[in-house]
Amino acid sequence: MPNIKFDIVKNIGTLSEGSRGWKKEVNIVSWNDRKAKIDIRDWDEKNEKMGKGITLNKEEISELRDLLNKIDIDELDVE
Template structure:
């Protein structure tokens, strides 16, 4: 089996670390001779081994940012008392039915 060649061009950050030290990282990686992409996956502590992950183009990460911004902005929206009747508007239809991610 041929060795997979990659070069981590930039490390943006670690999202979490498991008990064995593997980190879920967001990096900018060049896989082989391909165009570098944003890469979200788990890596061993010395970055010699990797887990399953996904790669995103610039356009895809911009779209992901828009989706995450919409989700997280709902977390900061005022929570409406369930006993209060609220008229539906276009703006309320664009927000999720839950007020905070922790409400799920």
Template sequence: MAEFKFDVVDSFGTLSQAENGWSKQLTIVSWNDREPKYDIRSWSPERKRMGRGVTFSKDELSSLKKLLNNMPV
């Protein structure tokens, strides 16, 4: 399995937390020394392991924000 690197550059907060300590967070992450991107995924308590997630460029996150602001709740 190919090894990859990640660096959590900034963290904006936790969306939810599971009983096992893992938490779904909105962060900015640099994957394999690439340009950092906005990221939503689950992280282990010590942030050494992660679950599947989704990454967004700044423009994509801005579009998502507009969509969410217009959604009926």
């Protein structure tokens, strides 16, 4: 597996923490020296290991925000 270079430019916040200390974080991350993007994924305690996640550009994060603002969370049938 090739090495993936990443730089967490800014931590926006933590969404949750698992029993083993991994945290689902929202960060601004530069991958392989490219322009930084919004990133949501699980990270270990030292931000050295990561799980699968999603990376979004400005337009995508704006659209996601708009979609989330349209829903009534109390009406969702989710855990």
